[in-house]
Amino acid sequence: MRNPVRVPRALRAAGLRRAVRVPAPVAATVRRLIPKRVRMRLTLLYGVLFVASGVVLLAITYLLVMHSPAKLVLAKTGSSDPRLTEGGISLGLPDGESFTVLNAITRQLREQALRQHQAEMHHLLVQSGIALAIMALISILLGWLVAGRVLRPLRTMTGTVQRISARNLHERLAVTGPDDELKDLADTVDGLLGRLETALDSHKRFVANAAHELRTPLTLEHALLEEALIDRGATVESFRANFERLLEISRQQARLLESLLTLSGSERGLDHREPLDLAVLSEQVVRSSGPEAARRGLRVETATAPAATAGDSTLVQRLVANLVDNAVGYNVPGGLVRVTTGTEGGRSVVCVVNSGPEVPPEQVERLFEPFQRLGRTAGDGHHGLGLSIVRAIATAHDATITARARPGGGLLVRVSFPPRADRPGRHGPQAPLLAAAATGRGGPALGTAAGAGPSR
Known part of the structure; x- marks a missing residue:
C-alpha cells in the first residue's frame, strides 16, 4: 500500500489562503463602499x-403573540366530541341533526377566529415593520448626532x-473634563509636544553654539591669511609661524568636527553590543594620556579591577578618554588624577577623580551640556563637548x-554600566575600593593596586 503524500503545513496554509482569497475587483469595490x-x-x-x-x-x-393562549383555546373548541351537547342545548331538531348543526357552527366560529x-x-x-x-x-x-458629539x-x-508648528510649539491641548x-x-499628546x-x-x-564654535576659528584663519x-x-x-598657527587651528576644527560626529552618533543609539572590560579600556586610556599628564606635572593613579559589561568598545573607550582628558586638562600643577x-x-x-579649581556644586550638571566650559573660553583648545559626549x-x-x-x-x-549577561559582576571587596577612590582616601592601597598607571 502506498504511503500518502504529506503536504507541508506551510504549503497547505498557503493553498488555503489562495483558495479563500478575495478577488481584487471585489476587494476594491468593498473598500470603495466603506465610508x-x-x-x-x-x-x-x-x-x-x-x-x-x-x-x-x-x-x-x-x-x-402567535403562540398565545387564545389560539390554543380556539383550537380546543373545534373538537367534535358529542359531550359538547350535554348541558341541555337544544335547537328544536332531532338529536343527530342538532349535533351536526352545532358542530358546523362551532367549526365556522373556529375558522372565523383563526382568520x-x-x-x-x-x-x-x-x-x-412600519x-x-x-x-x-x-x-x-x-x-x-451622537457620533458628532x-x-x-x-x-x-x-x-x-x-495649528501647532515650530513657532508655537509651546501651545497645548489642555483638555478638561473627566479622566476618560x-x-x-x-x-499623551501634550507630553509628546513638551518633549x-x-x-x-x-x-x-x-x-x-556649534555655529559659534566653527565661526571663531574661521575668522582667525581668515585674519592670518589676510x-x-x-x-x-x-x-x-x-x-x-602663520602656517603653524593655521595648522593648529585646523587640528582644533578637526577635533571639534570629530566630537560633533561622535555626539550625534552616540545619541542615535547602539548598532551592536560586544563584551568588554572597563579595566582593560581604562588602562589603555591611562597609558595613552601618560605623556600629557607628565608634561603638566600631574600624578596619575589607577586601581583597576575587572568590570565586565557589554556595549560598543570604541564608544566606551571614548567615554573613559573624555573623562581622563577632562581630568588632565582642568587640573592644577602637581595635581592628581585617579581612575578606578x-x-x-x-x-x-x-570612576575618575581629579584635583583642580573649585567647581560650584550648582554648576556641575551644567557641565554636561554641550559647549559649557564653566568660565573658560574657546581659546584654550577645549570646545565644551567632552562631558556632553560622556x-x-x-x-x-x-x-x-x-x-x-x-x-x-x-x-x-562615576559611570555605572549594567553587568554583562553572561558574566555577573562581583560583589563585596570592590565596593570599599571604589568608595575609597571616590573620597580620596586610601592612597597607599591605590598606589600599589594592580594595573597602576604612570605617575609623575
Whole structure:
C-alpha cells in the first residue's frame, strides 16, 4: 500500500489562503463602499445595531403573540366530541341533526377566529415593520448626532495639533473634563509636544553654539591669511609661524568636527553590543594620556579591577578618554588624577577623580551640556563637548552618571554600566575600593593596586 503524500503545513496554509482569497475587483469595490469618515461609519454602525435589535424584538413579540393562549383555546373548541351537547342545548331538531348543526357552527366560529387571528398577526407584522422603518431612520439621525458629539473633542484636538508648528510649539491641548480615554489621549499628546519642544530648543542651542564654535576659528584663519597677503615685508619665518598657527587651528576644527560626529552618533543609539572590560579600556586610556599628564606635572593613579559589561568598545573607550582628558586638562600643577574600575551592586563602574579649581556644586550638571566650559573660553583648545559626549554615550549604554564637586577642588565622575549577561559582576571587596577612590582616601592601597598607571 502506498504511503500518502504529506503536504507541508506551510504549503497547505498557503493553498488555503489562495483558495479563500478575495478577488481584487471585489476587494476594491468593498473598500470603495466603506465610508471614509469615522462619523459616517459610526452612524451606520449605530443604525445597523438598532435595526438588528429591533428585528430581534419584533420576532420575539411575533412568536409570543402567535403562540398565545387564545389560539390554543380556539383550537380546543373545534373538537367534535358529542359531550359538547350535554348541558341541555337544544335547537328544536332531532338529536343527530342538532349535533351536526352545532358542530358546523362551532367549526365556522373556529375558522372565523383563526382568520381573525391571522389577520391580527399580519396587521401586527405590518405595523411593526412600519414602526421599525421609522425608528431606523430616527436612529440613523440620532446616530449621526451622537457620533458628532463623541467625535467633537477629537476634531478640536486635531485642529489644535494642525495649528501647532515650530513657532508655537509651546501651545497645548489642555483638555478638561473627566479622566476618560479622550483626556488620556490629550495628555499623551501634550507630553509628546513638551518633549518635542525641549528637543527643539536643545537642537537650536546646539546649532547656535556649534555655529559659534566653527565661526571663531574661521575668522582667525581668515585674519592670518589676510595678514600674510597684506604684509609686504613678510619673511619666511613669519609665513612659517602663520602656517603653524593655521595648522593648529585646523587640528582644533578637526577635533571639534570629530566630537560633533561622535555626539550625534552616540545619541542615535547602539548598532551592536560586544563584551568588554572597563579595566582593560581604562588602562589603555591611562597609558595613552601618560605623556600629557607628565608634561603638566600631574600624578596619575589607577586601581583597576575587572568590570565586565557589554556595549560598543570604541564608544566606551571614548567615554573613559573624555573623562581622563577632562581630568588632565582642568587640573592644577602637581595635581592628581585617579581612575578606578570595579563592580558595585552588580553593576560595572568606572570612576575618575581629579584635583583642580573649585567647581560650584550648582554648576556641575551644567557641565554636561554641550559647549559649557564653566568660565573658560574657546581659546584654550577645549570646545565644551567632552562631558556632553560622556553623557550621550552613557545614555546609549543604559548607564547612569553621578558627578559631584570635590570640597578641595576638582570633580568626581562615576559611570555605572549594567553587568554583562553572561558574566555577573562581583560583589563585596570592590565596593570599599571604589568608595575609597571616590573620597580620596586610601592612597597607599591605590598606589600599589594592580594595573597602576604612570605617575609623575
